[in-house]
Amino acid sequence: MSKMKDQKLRSADWFSRSGKDGFIYRAWFKKQGIPQEELSGKPIIGICNTWSELTPCNSHFRELAEFVKRGILEQGGFPVEFPVMSLGETLMKPTAMLYRNQVSIDVEESIRANPIDGVVLLCGCDKTTPALVMGTCSVDIPTIVLSGGAMLTGRHHGKSISTSDIWRFSEENRTGRMTNEEMILAEAGMCRSDGHCAVMGTASTMACMVEALGLSLPQNAAIPAPDSARKVLAHLTGKEIVKMVHSDLKPSDILTRQAFENAIKVNAAVGGSTNFVIHLLAIAGRVGVALNLQDMDTYSADIPLITNLQPSGKYFMEDLYYAGGLPAVIKTLLPRLHADCITVNGLTIQENYGERACYDSDVISTLDKPFNEVSGIVVLKGNLCENGAVIKPSAASKHLMQHTGKAVVFETIDDYKARIDDPDLEVDENSVLVLKNVGLKGYPGMPEVGNMGLPPKLLEKGITDMVRISDGRMSGTGFGTVVLHVSPEAALGGTLALVQNGDVITLDVAQRSLHLHVGDAELLERKSRFTPIDLGYTRGYTQQFIQHVLQPEEGADFDYLKGGSGSDIQRDSH
Ligand code: FES
Numbered sequence: 001m002s003k004m005k006d007q008k009l010r011s012a013d014w015f016s017r018s019g020k021d022g023f024i025y026r027a028w029f030k031k032q033g034i035p036q037e038e039l040s041g042k043p044i045i046g047i048c049n050t051w052s053e054l055t056p057c058n059s060h061f062r063e064l065a066e067f068v069k070r071g072i073l074e075q076g077g078f079p080v081e082f083p084v085m086s087l088g089e090t091l092m093k094p095t096a097m098l099y100r101n102q103v104s105i106d107v108e109e110s111i112r113a114n115p116i117d118g119v120v121l122l123c124g125c126d127k128t129t130p131a132l133v134m135g136t137c138s139v140d141i142p143t144i145v146l147s148g149g150a151m152l153t154g155r156h157h158g159k160s161i162s163t164s165d166i167w168r169f170s171e172e173n174r175t176g177r178m179t180n181e182e183m184i185l186a187e188a189g190m191c192r193s194d195g196h197c198a199v200m201g202t203a204s205t206m207a208c209m210v211e212a213l214g215l216s217l218p219q220n221a222a223i224p225a226p227d228s229a230r231k232v233l234a235h236l237t238g239k240e241i242v243k244m245v246h247s248d249l250k251p252s253d254i255l256t257r258q259a260f261e262n263a264i265k266v267n268a269a270v271g272g273s274t275n276f277v278i279h280l281l282a283i284a285g286r287v288g289v290a291l292n293l294q295d296m297d298t299y300s301a302d303i304p305l306i307t308n309l310q311p312s313g314k315y316f317m318e319d320l321y322y323a324g325g326l327p328a329v330i331k332t333l334l335p336r337l338h339a340d341c342i343t344v345n346g347l348t349i350q351e352n353y354g355e356r357a358c359y360d361s362d363v364i365s366t367l368d369k370p371f372n373e374v375s376g377i378v379v380l381k382g383n384l385c386e387n388g389a390v391i392k393p394s395a396a397s398k399h400l401m402q403h404t405g406k407a408v409v410f411e412t413i414d415d416y417k418a419r420i421d422d423p424d425l426e427v428d429e430n431s432v433l434v435l436k437n438v439g440l441k442g443y444p445g446m447p448e449v450g451n452m453g454l455p456p457k458l459l460e461k462g463i464t465d466m467v468r469i470s471d472g473r474m475s476g477t478g479f480g481t482v483v484l485h486v487s488p489e490a491a492l493g494g495t496l497a498l499v500q501n502g503d504v505i506t507l508d509v510a511q512r513s514l515h516l517h518v519g520d521a522e523l524l525e526r527k528s529r530f531t532p533i534d535l536g537y538t539r540g541y542t543q544q545f546i547q548h549v550l551q552p553e554e555g556a557d558f559d560y561l562k563g564g565s566g567s568d569i570q571r572d573s574h
């Protein structure tokens with residue numbers, strides 16, 4: 001598709017001006033060694049870089065940006081690299097999610113305020129992708145995403161390991177089956193190259209999401225970070241964005257309702273993270289596509305799991321690439337997708353993926369012989385989650401998909417930490433662990449603690465999974481029968497806040513139901529005694545976050561950030 005609008009470049013409003021304004025815009029820019037001809041009608045391409053040594057998953061992005069620049073220059077554009085706040089999943093406290101919306105503001109305002117005609121988003125670690133995409137959608141200039149790629153598979157004692165093993169190592173360590181010294185050795189083998197987590201965690205889920213939406217070139221999702229093909233992709237991405245500026249191909253042209261439905265189906269097929277739900281809803285909110293929580297269930301319900309990747313399966317992102325990458329997955333899914341959706345290179349999903357091949361059926365299977373008939377995100381409803389909750393069935397235990405048990409309640413994460421190892425804790429394998437106040441407003445930021453570790457006394461008995469319920473999130477690398485994103489969250493006085501020890505709860509995944517067996521009158525009485533948790537935030541960003549963040553079924557965006565403001569600027573600087 002090529003609109004080939006012969007329109008004036010956005011950057012011309014800075015660099016083509018005469019008089020004092022043009023002088024000031026150009027003079028300071030030229031101090032970087034830029035000849036006049038570069039500012040005479042070439043598209044100015046921003047490279048929005050989340051490089052940071054505090055975001056180890058993105059630490060190779062300065063090098064990657066150089067390959068993007070080669071492509072931009074070759075295609076006749078002019079690259080300008082700019083930093084935005086980066087979000088490192090492993091180091092940031094209390095949780096990187098607290099800052100996703102903040103970064104989206106940084107990205108939106110940085111793009112709009114500057115002489116940029118098109119933008120390449122360098123995304124990697126979990127939140128960097130949705131934050132950057134949300135920001136650019138609110139400006140809506142030509143945009144292409146380049147993900148940093150996953151790490152090579154980790155190795156420890158002759159075995160392949162990656163982030164999903166952390167949860168197993170942790171439980172073995174807590175029960176004394178793995179020493180602290182062995183843990184140190186394992187962590188040295190876990191992250192052995194550039195890139196983000198090597199399983200289908202949230203970062204890879206996001207990389208798949210942008211490719212499925214049509215926001216990146218084919219193969220963006222799975223080329224490993226250290227592979228030379230990632231640098232080639234960066235080069236080609238640089239070339240493509242210049243073409244996109246010439247054809248004025250914007251996110252709003254690509255991100256149609258059908259593109260979002262495709263992304264939901266692809267996410268189901270790859271066993272993507274539950275975090276996908278929140279981020280996709282937020283992106284849809286920015287481009288004005290009416291997408292809701294129920295759509296996550298509706299459009300993934302008939303899609304089986306056709307990739308055998310941890311945490312739902314066996315293999316790693318590297319293996320997905322060798323098996324044909326996401327293109328082979330999309331090719332398999334084509335009969336179920338909107339194949340005429342347009343993508344960044346102007347070609348449709350059908351044109352990009354129709355001839356792709358699978359090279360390893362143990363990693364990517366067919367719709368007829370899937371690895372699991374059950375996939376995707378199941379949306380639960382019931383009196384315990386009036387506005388919804390989610391569970392990832394492919395990462396859950398079959399025997400717990402329909403389960404009734406008595407609640408063991410933890411009022412806060414601190415309460416959980418203080419009591420979970422207590423040998424006297426009244427809990428057995430049929431209990432339902434309930435964790436409150438780990439939601440967006442209650443924590444704040446909704447950390448990934450929903451797959452809370454099991455009590456050691458049950459681990460010692462060989463119990464590996466229990467039903468767990470919270471208003472928090474779970475790492476995309478996590479697994480278990482874990483009900484997440486319960487809404488309204490406990491801090492808002494949702495029913496979750498009213499659950500007491502010993503209450504009976506029924507989870508029925510097939511029926512999409514989560515029920516607390518307590519009568520309405522009793523719940524009303526408990527509600528009358530409810531007092532919200534007081535976190536004591538009175539200033540700054542965190543206070544603003546608590547005030548404005550929407551619940552997970554609305555994408556956890558800020559109320560005032562939904563939609564976009566376009567790329568126009570009402571006032572000049574001089
Ligand atoms: Fe960055 Fe997993 S910690 S992707």
